[in-house]
Amino acid sequence: MPNTVPSWLSGALKGTGPGDGRLTVARLADERTLGRGGxxxxxxxxGDGEALDPCFTADEEDAVAPPLEWSAPPPGTQELALVVEDADAGEEPVCHWLVWGLAGQRGKLLEGEVPPRVGKNAHRNSEWLLPEPPPEDEAHRYVFQLFALDLPLTLMPGASREDLVKTMENHVVAAAVLTGKYKRQPEDAGEGAWDEDDFV
Structure with missing residues (x-):
């Protein structure tokens, strides 16, 4: 898949990075579906483009996924699915959260709430993968991508990102994005708290 970032997406993302063109929204959405119907x-x-609180990251004990809210999707939406990816982890975005089974209507996920169905993140765990970028990096952008679908998904919990993406192809009627940023402070990275191969 090429890493070219379509103009309709670059205007919606806060900042630019090597993985933007390979975000799931770049593959599944287009100018017509992004923000369709509000x-x-x-x-x-x-806020969009603002910093994540450490309580949602690997730098704080008992961290959880952040709360999210969404407006009503277009008529005919059967289900909503959420994909969260680190767009600045490299040329290939790192998957932090896969969620589906959300009702096709206005709704929300509370802070730390367990979603209906969750797939495997980049560490192959079915949960919110806590952001943990290298301390020397500039802030990484975590792109929350919500998709309104014209059919209910039959995927079982624990499915992979690729499984979810393939199932959603040609069924996205609307999409929305929200970007949260996080930069670790050197003192956050305590000795033994991370391995150089595990940055996400």
């Missing part, structure tokens, strides 16, 4: 994704915990 479909929008927000969070009461951070």
């Amino acid at each position: 479909f929008a994704l927000t969070s009461p915990a951070f």
